[in-house]
Amino acid sequence: MDSYDVIVIGGSAAGLTAGITSRSFYPEKSVLIIRKEEKVLIPCGIPYIFGTVCTPSKNLIPDALLEKNNIELLIGNVIGIDRNNKTVETKKGDKVQYEKLIIATGSIPAVPPISGSDKENVYVVNKDVDYLQSLLDKIEDSKDMVIIGGGFIGMEFADECKKNRDINITVVEMLSCCLMAAFDKDICRQGEEILKKNGVDIITKADVVLIGIGSRPNTQIARSDGIEIGENGSIKVNKYMQTSDEDIFACGDCCEKISFFTKKISNIMLASIACNEARIAGANLYKINRTNEGEIGIFATAFGETALARAGLSLQEAKKNGYNVVIGTAESINTHPGCMPGGKNLKVILIFEKGTGIILGGQLIGAKSGGEMINLISACIHEKMTANNMATFQMGTHPVLTASPVAYQISNAAEMAIKELRK
Ligand SMILES: Cc1cc2nc3c(=O)[nH]c(=O)nc-3n(C[C@H](O)[C@H](O)[C@H](O)COP(=O)(O)OP(=O)(O)OC[C@H]3O[C@@H](n4cnc5c(N)ncnc54)[C@H](O)[C@@H]3O)c2cc1C
Numbered sequence: 206m207d208s209y210d211v212i213v214i215g216g217s218a219a220g221l222t223a224g225i226t227s228r229s230f231y232p233e234k235s236v237l238i239i240r241k242e243e244k245v246l247i248p249c250g251i252p253y254i255f256g257t258v259c260t261p262s263k264n265l266i267p268d269a270l271l272e273k274n275n276i277e278l279l280i281g282n283v284i285g286i287d288r289n290n291k292t293v294e295t296k297k298g299d300k301v302q303y304e305k306l307i308i309a310t311g312s313i314p315a316v317p318p319i320s321g322s323d324k325e326n327v328y329v330v331n332k333d334v335d336y337l338q339s340l341l342d343k344i345e346d347s348k349d350m351v352i353i354g355g356g357f358i359g360m361e362f363a364d365e366c367k368k369n370r371d372i373n374i375t376v377v378e379m380l381s382c383c384l385m386a387a388f389d390k391d392i393c394r395q396g397e398e399i400l401k402k403n404g405v406d407i408i409t410k411a412d413v414v415l416i417g418i419g420s421r422p423n424t425q426i427a428r429s430d431g432i433e434i435g436e437n438g439s440i441k442v443n444k445y446m447q448t449s450d451e452d453i454f455a456c457g458d459c460c461e462k463i464s465f466f467t468k469k470i471s472n473i474m475l476a477s478i479a480c481n482e483a484r485i486a487g488a489n490l491y492k493i494n495r496t497n498e499g500e501i502g503i504f505a506t507a508f509g510e511t512a513l514a515r516a517g518l519s520l521q522e523a524k525k526n527g528y529n530v531v532i533g534t535a536e537s538i539n540t541h542p543g544c545m546p547g548g549k550n551l552k553v554i555l556i557f558e559k560g561t562g563i564i565l566g567g568q569l570i571g572a573k574s575g576g577e578m579i580n581l582i583s584a585c586i587h588e589k590m591t592a593n594n595m596a597t598f599q600m601g602t603h604p605v606l607t608a609s610p611v612a613y614q615i616s617n618a619a620e621m622a623i624k625e626l627r628k
Contacts, residue, residue: 219457
């Protein structure tokens with residue numbers, strides 16, 4: 206029987222990152238990744254297969270990363286873990302021994318209990334090359350498409366499927382507006398407007414239906430040998446990403462998450478969180494080096510040329526969790542002067558806790574540079590910076606790259622909140 210120091214089950218965002226991190230922290234250890242699929246899709250790129258990127262084969266995680274990091278690969282469907290003998294077994298009969306195991310089996314699409322959801326031409330978002338190719342072929346052939354779920358995934362699909370194609374698209378959302386799980390209403394409405402302008406419409410019949418209402422943790426393997434499952438059905442882990450078995454770690458969509466703010470269980474599943482957890486799990490295998498502080502939750506998307514993003518708590522979530530809040534808003538063109546080529550408006554909203562002045566969340570809409578600015582806001586949240594820290598931190602600016610230092614959105618939104626905090 207083959208034997209490895211470290212075995213990772215799962216080869217997507219979490220599994221690959223965990224493998225690379227364990228190699229970096231423990232270069233003397235042998236590392237094997239076992240994954241089901243021959244080719245791994247970039248999960249966040251899936252909607253773009255249907256418009257911008259055109260084909261699943263252009264949206265793959267390169268296996269060169271495995272070779273570069275001296276990680277071995279076994280393609281196989283793991284059907285069970287034997288914790289006594291420290292082995293895992295695949296469907297085709299391979300048995301491999303581990304010293305430390307990382308479970309990164311991700312998530313599978315959630316299917317609502319709607320009658321007809323098993324009918325032909327009703328699809329979910331499976332992270333599978335052949336399945337998505339068949340959905341792409343079906344869409345090419347269709348005149349009318351319904352997307353169930355107006356979250357990020359549904360809205361990105363709607364925007365992409367509309368590109369270069371004559372197809373009617375309807376998004377069906379049960380909340381009062383799309384994207385509500387991520388943003389406060391004002392930004393949701395602006396996002397909806399962009400899609401409506403791009404021709405996303407309401408219709409009553411369809412040739413193809415796509416269910417994009419989210420995912421549920423894939424925990425079958427963990428359950429196979431009694432690893433503890435948490436209350437929301439994901440693998441229970443401690444702050445070091447260790448499961449109830451100290452030699453088995455878990456990371457990514459399959460494992461339990463807690464909120465950075467409330468320390469309560471959270472159901473947010475994102476590739477950014479998965480990779481963060483994987484970096485912690487991989488580093489802690491033989492010695493505790495890193496701690497998980499909980500998920501901040503950074504959502505980012507783009508419809509056409511407009512970025513929409515959020516980090517931390519939205520206003521409604523902050524209020525729901527009992528925070529007294531103060532808001533600061535600032536908008537400016539992301540070049541200076543604003544007439545520079547490519548200059549576009551970017552509006553930033555920052556939410557601070559009243560009293561402490563600590564940043565709880567941020568949202569933005571506008572220029573694509575917002576995709577990086579939201580990460581900067583997340584770093585401020587992680588470091589529990591106050592409005593004063595954020596108004597006075599030293600930022601770099603350049604006419605082609607950013608707003609002017611006088612109009613820099615983060616500093617000015619923080620200054621505006623400080624006025625309120627002083628009252
Ligand atoms: C359409 C779409 C768009 C998204 N966009 C974004 C985005 O823009 N930003 C963002 O942060 N997040 C986004 N997400 C969420 C993100 O994709 C997930 O959070 C991320 O894929 C989680 O990574 P993971 O490695 O934990 O799980 P997964 O990507 O689900 O991978 C699981 C891996 O485990 C393997 N596996 C499972 N069971 C077995 C088994 N029994 N044996 C062997 N291997 C097994 C699978 O084959 C796969 O390799 C999006 C998700 C979707 C579906």
